Amino acid sequence: MKKEKKVGVSNKGFKYRIYPNKTQIKQIEGAIQSARYVRNLTIDLDRQIYSLGGKPNLSHFGFNSHISNYRKSAPFLDDHYSSIYINEMRHLSVGWSNYFERLKIYNERIKKNPNLDLKKPTPPDFRKRNHPRQSFTLHLTGGSLNKHGIKEDGKLTLPKITGNIKIKYRRPIVGTPKTYTISRKNDKYYVSIMVEYVNEVKKVEVESVVGIDLGVKSLVVTSDNEVIENPKYLQKHLKHLEVLQRNLSKCVKYSNNWKKIKKKISEVHEKIANCRKHYLHNVSKKLVDEYDLISMEDLDVVEMTKSNKGTVENPGKNVKQKSNLNRNILDSGFGMLREMIIYKSESNGKHTIKVDRYYPTSKKCNSCGSVNQNLLLTDRVWECENCKNVIDRDYNAALNIRDVGKKMFFDNLKN
Numbered sequence: 001m002k003k004e005k006k007v008g009v010s011n012k013g014f015k016y017r018i019y020p021n022k023t024q025i026k027q028i029e030g031a032i033q034s035a036r037y038v039r040n041l042t043i044d045l046d047r048q049i050y051s052l053g054g055k056p057n058l059s060h061f062g063f064n065s066h067i068s069n070y071r072k073s074a075p076f077l078d079d080h081y082s083s084i085y086i087n088e089m090r091h092l093s094v095g096w097s098n099y100f101e102r103l104k105i106y107n108e109r110i111k112k113n114p115n116l117d118l119k120k121p122t123p124p125d126f127r128k129r130n131h132p133r134q135s136f137t138l139h140l141t142g143g144s145l146n147k148h149g150i151k152e153d154g155k156l157t158l159p160k161i162t163g164n165i166k167i168k169y170r171r172p173i174v175g176t177p178k179t180y181t182i183s184r185k186n187d188k189y190y191v192s193i194m195v196e197y198v199n200e201v202k203k204v205e206v207e208s209v210v211g212i213d214l215g216v217k218s219l220v221v222t223s224d225n226e227v228i229e230n231p232k233y234l235q236k237h238l239k240h241l242e243v244l245q246r247n248l249s250k251c252v253k254y255s256n257n258w259k260k261i262k263k264k265i266s267e268v269h270e271k272i273a274n275c276r277k278h279y280l281h282n283v284s285k286k287l288v289d290e291y292d293l294i295s296m297e298d299l300d301v302v303e304m305t306k307s308n309k310g311t312v313e314n315p316g317k318n319v320k321q322k323s324n325l326n327r328n329i330l331d332s333g334f335g336m337l338r339e340m341i342i343y344k345s346e347s348n349g350k351h352t353i354k355v356d357r358y359y360p361t362s363k364k365c366n367s368c369g370s371v372n373q374n375l376l377l378t379d380r381v382w383e384c385e386n387c388k389n390v391i392d393r394d395y396n397a398a399l400n401i402r403d404v405g406k407k408m409f410f411d412n413l414k415n
Contacts, residue, residue, distance in 0.1 A: 010199040010347075014173050015192045018156060018182075019166040027161045028182055028189065031080045033129070035088045035136040038070055038077070040126045042092060058096045063089035081144075081159040087137040087179065095124040117306070132266055135183035149177055156191060158182070167191065186266050201349045206409070210291040211402025213361070213394045214299065214337070216328045217380075220283065221394035223402035228283055233275045234331040237268055244268070276333050284340035288348055294341055295405020297361065298354035301335050353405045361397040361404075365389060 020028055042063055049056040056062070067085050071077045077085070102121040109116055127134070138158070140148055148157045150173065155164035158180065175197025183190050211223040219230035244265045251258035287294055308322035309315070316322070345352045355361065363375045368387040375382060375393075383390045 017168045018189045018191050031136045032134045034080050036127045038085045039088050060090050060093040083138040084136045099123045133185040137181040139179045203349045206292045208291045209293045209406050211295045211398045213397040214334050221398050223398040233272045280337045288344045293351045295353050295401050298357045353409050355401050355404050361400040366396050366399040
């Protein structure tokens, strides 16, 4: 296969921790609440129009037409950069588009199978003032583009925010900044910068191919029989969280002690999420660096983690065991790892392919091709009745995923 060169414009995000002073915190919090106010006011207006039998304009331009009226009725909105409200309306418009798309898919699936247990999508709702994470987004244009942004001395300046904001500027920005998102989580402030840059990707020749099987016991088992362990960060902090949750249940809701314990719980979850994300970044980078084509299953995590509780008439079986399994699946971060592998492969000119989730990767013997229909989830090592081959379940699945993915990839090249 010949190498080909692809030149295109790509987007990339850079996230930094910032340390605003008291005055800057007050201005940032005001901008966050102003963005929330504009969003909630627009949702309330749309609901009133719906209740009167009208049909509001849910596009970005339709929402923007309300901003001038909002600023007349609420003069405090002028204290903040106008781009904040434009981007808030854009986010709301995207939220409505995603809602209608999910609703269409939901109706089609229910029409085919009325007994299907699916959660109906919900439209964009009001944003609460005490939400644990809030943010606002702005883009710099014209004169603001030259005056503001990250300076050479590592300071961040933004329109209508006093002075320079201290920033932990660890890696330089590559490309042209397009949007700045200031967010707060657990009393910590961050800036996320979306940049646009020209990415020259050289598609590499496929020489090394690997199939990966994702699991709970071991996070990844490769077709080269390499096992990457699952650290299970949530499991390590579970006892601590259980103690905090018990203490929280004994407090009066919204009391000072309740707020303190609530903050501690949020900080523990933030630590777990950061550890998991860091580990998955390392795993995905290792796989992308070592292989040119990565084949993996197209897992449906939502279906995998459905509750087994059932109904009063038809109660489910092994509910507690299934609940523990669901928690471990979500703790593993299958979806996040898969997305990391895909975007890192694309940015390095390498390839990924997804194998159909219904293909019998675990039940099919990789040596002779016979399918063991009686294989249970508890059977970690099994012997093929046809060829008497004894093989580990996950390693066998990784081999099948590699073979099927490799065939799919080269068949697509021929077509």
